[in-house]
Amino acid sequence: MRYVDSMTKGCSLSIPTNFNYPLKAQVAKEPPAPILCGVKGCENKKKYSCSKTGVPLCSLNCYKKNLLCHSNPNQPIIVT
Numbered sequence: 001m002r003y004v005d006s007m008t009k010g011c012s013l014s015i016p017t018n019f020n021y022p023l024k025a026q027v028a029k030e031p032p033a034p035i036l037c038g039v040k041g042c043e044n045k046k047k048y049s050c051s052k053t054g055v056p057l058c059s060l061n062c063y064k065k066n067l068l069c070h071s072n073p074n075q076p077i078i079v080t
């Protein structure tokens, strides 16, 4: 498994490839612990990850918010 961190442009998610953090464990099956949406202010469960940023997302709406964040540094992502 390999996470290509160079795809992360703009804001802030720079985690080493070997950093075994649950948010980056993009396995095919559902992880045992629920992962929450990575968009600020959203507490829904993760349904998929942004292909550009790797941020966990719950909906298309949060996908858009996430991309907005990446174009606006004043709205940092809260990764829980």
Ligand SMILES: [Zn+2]
Pocket (backbone or CB within 6 Å): 037, 038, 039, 042, 043, 044, 057, 058, 059, 062
């Ligand atoms: Zn969300």
